[in-house]
Amino acid sequence: MARNRQTGTIVFSFGVLAAAIGFAVYAHGTQTSFGISRYPLSASFISANGLNPGASVAMAGVVVGRVSDVRLDSETQLAVVRFEVNDTLHFPIDSVLSVGSMTMSGDNALMIEPGKSSQVTKAGDALDNTREPVSLEQQVSNYIFGSGGLPVN
Incomplete structure (x- = not known):
């Protein structure tokens, strides 16, 4: 039971981290134009x-x-x-x-x-x-x- 809880916590943590990285990429993209010098x-x-x-x-x-x-x-x-x-x-x-x-x-x-x-x-x-x-x-x-x-x- 403790093993499942630990696995769930790790999966959830990676999900939150992935969402934060996605938001950072999106926010940076709204402030820059890729490929335009x-x-x-x-x-x-x-x-x-x-x-x-x-x-x-x-x-x-x-x-x-x-x-x-x-x-x-x-x-x-x-x-x-x-x-x-x-x-x-x-x-x-x-x-x-x-x-x-x-x-x-x-x-x-x-x-x-x-x-x-x-x-x-x-x-x-x-x-x-x-x-x-x-x-x-x-x-x-x-x-x-x-x-x-x-x-x-």
Whole structure:
């Protein structure tokens, strides 16, 4: 009887271990894209409120990378965001970066609005054309009291 209990305990322990390993692989997979190489970039913001490592980097509503680090620069008192984008994507160096949400209920993401420069990004570039994040309350207010992005008659 004791032998069966010990065998059951061992089998259960391996099951729990296998489930933990499976979850770790799944979690890592949601933060990386296997087979897609990326290159690093950085940008400085007055505020990176709500932006965390692992957040999406999006352009035109399409996820094109991940935020790797958010830290405070002690000299400039600016939030420095390090991120990686897909190696096949080289966008204009004057593109506008902002912190926002792709949907009203989604997590914050680093949003890229393409610029017009003929010079494109390369690994290690520090982009400086950034916008301060707009709060959800301000976005709703802009929509209600402003044009909300709709054509004005």
